[in-house]
Amino acid sequence: MGDNLVERLRAAKVYDLEQPRFFGMPTYPTHRPGYFYALYRRHRDTWDPEAHGPRTGSSGMLTMMEHTGTHIDALCHQACGMKLFGDVPVEAAETPAGYTRHGIETVPPLLGRGVLLDIAGWKGQSPLPRKYGISADELKACAGVEGVEVRAGDVLLVRTGYGALWNDEAEYLQAAGVSKSGSLWAAEHGVVAVAADNMSWDVLDERDPETGATLFGHVHLLTQKGIYIIENVNLEELARDRMYSFGFIGIPLKFKGATGSPLRPLALA
Secondary structure (H helix, E strand, O other), X not given: OHHHHHHHHHHOOEEEOEOOOOOOOOOOHHHOOOEEEEEEEOHHHHOOHHHHOOOOOOEEEEEEOOOOOOEEEOHHHOOEOOEEOOOEEHHHHEEOOEEOOOOHHHOOOEEEEEEEEEHHHHHOOOOOOOOOEEOHHHHHHHHHHHOOOOOOOOEEEEEOOHHHHOOOHHHHOOOOEEOHXXXXXXXXXXXXXXXXXXXXOXXXXXXXXXXXXXXXXXXXXXXXXXXXXXXXXXXXHHHHOOOOEEEEEEOOOOOOOOOEEEOOOEEEX
């Protein structure tokens, strides 16, 4: 079994869905300063042939917000009516060192089936119009054209086309997203996680007239359904190859009590 699995993995084509991280990459205003890396110890700092021979070492310092770059949201990232998923009061779980409930360390490795709904490709407009809201009917129709079925336990990935604009923060922050009906549709299908090539899965600044909530998908998926949200994924290569169903791998780091984690998601086909 083990050898057979290894051979199958070696034969698979691997799609790297992470966007590169760098100072100045698109960052939502509430998550600034975003990302900063500095080379702290240089090779010349440790050059000491008498003590170490020819060997030297170098290391850097990384400062970043959890919700920058390609990342996954923990369930404690959002609250509704000051309650986390499972009706947990915020004050019962919140500490200066993070959350005692629903921290990112509780998110299991995501290993399973992934499905790409390339809305931008299906509509023949990449990227989609600024702040466009993708509806449930559009998700359903796109799945039909692609010949895929979204099933319980899947990771659902939605392409807006804005992933190709990762080096243009101003334009990237105008991205299309998934509307309220689309988020409800995803939850009804029992997916374990959703992902999009934008900053927020939702349409930024869109407010649900019924509940009054901004980022409705965040409220519904994280706090009501326990469905994880992955953001800033790169879906361009998958879309180019029309790869709509594949093995998905996404493993968060175990930052105890944290509200999110960097992620390097992979698609295997």
